[in-house]
Amino acid sequence: MAMKSDQIDSIGPLEKTPTMSRRVAEYLARLIAGGSLRPGEKLPGETALAQRLGVSRPTLREALGVLRAKGLVEVRPRSGTYVTSALAGGGPSAVGELVAVDxxxxxxxxxxxxxxxxxxxxxxxxxxxxxxxxxxxxxxxxxxxxxxxxxxxxxxxxxxxxxxxxxxxxxxxxxxxxxxxxxxxxxxxxxxxxxxxxxxxxxxxxxxxxxxxxxxxxxxxxxxxxxxxxxxxxxxxxxxxxxxxxxxxxxxxxxxx
The missing domain is CATH 1.20.120.530 (GntR ligand-binding domain-like)
Structure with missing residues (x-):
């Protein structure tokens, strides 16, 4: 059944809502900006952290990927994920991200x-x-x-x-x-x-x-x-x-x- 022209005209852009991974990334970024997670501090393991946040491991991995791209965390092989020092590996862009959050x-x-x-x-x-x-x-x-x-x-x-x-x-x-x-x-x-x-x-x-x-x-x-x-x-x-x-x-x- 074909749509009427007035029905077609009523079609508009959908409201964009943040994905769960983005919400997780923003939440962790706020903890870093507020000092609850300090430079050099190791995050809980992937399974434990996902359980604490109430999200799936793939969602958490995506969120951590966003934080890595922003310079807020780093992954150390065979060790884990750590909060990055803005004065070291994070650099000025990481400081900019902290100010964007707070x-x-x-x-x-x-x-x-x-x-x-x-x-x-x-x-x-x-x-x-x-x-x-x-x-x-x-x-x-x-x-x-x-x-x-x-x-x-x-x-x-x-x-x-x-x-x-x-x-x-x-x-x-x-x-x-x-x-x-x-x-x-x-x-x-x-x-x-x-x-x-x-x-x-x-x-x-x-x-x-x-x-x-x-x-x-x-x-x-x-x-x-x-x-x-x-x-x-x-x-x-x-x-x-x-x-x-x-x-x-x-x-x-x-x-x-």
């Missing part, structure tokens, strides 16, 4: 930045070379060309921001410290879309951040480590305050919540 993790990243970025700025001011000063002038000009509003509204603005703080890491001329700061900088790039989306609700923050970057750059150029450290801290405190204000007004949607 956006409040961005405050923890800012705590780290208050320690390492401020110290790096002081070192850069003390150790910058003529070549560093040339690169610094180029970065300052690229930020000026973008303008304050584009700094938070456009993807290129976020990249310019990350490049500036990556430069500070390099200008510290401390190889091990530079590697640590490179990790922070790469992680920062993974989180920029979240921060940029949030700060879009505060358009006035763009010009303020641009001025702060220029001031930090000037302190480095002037060879003033104390001022570079202080201005970097002021920038990070402003960034945290602005993000917390918009966070309160626009509570994030936690994946699987």
């Amino acid at each position: 956006p409040t993790k961005i405050w923890e990243l800012l705590e780290i930045r208050k320690v390492v970025d401020t110290a790096a700025a002081a070192l850069a001011a003390s150790r910058r070379t003529p070549a560093d000063l040339i690169r610094l002038a180029e970065l300052r000009q690229s930020v000026r060309n973008l303008g304050g509003h584009s700094l938070i509204r456009r993807g290129e603005g976020g990249k310019a921001y990350a490049r500036f703080f990556a430069f500070i890491a390099q200008a510290s001329h401390n190889t091990l410290f530079s590697h640590l700061l490179s990790w922070v900088s790469t992680t920062l790039r993974h989180l920029l879309p979240y921060s940029r989306d949030r700060l879009a609700g505060r358009p006035e923050s763009g010009p303020v951040i641009m001025d702060q970057i220029q001031a930090i750059a000037q302190a480095i150029e002037d060879g003033d480590p104390d001022r570079a450290r202080r201005l970097t801290m002021e920038h990070l405190e402003y960034l945290e305050k602005a993000l917390r204000e918009v966070h309160a007004l626009q509570p994030p949607v936690v994946i699987g919540g």
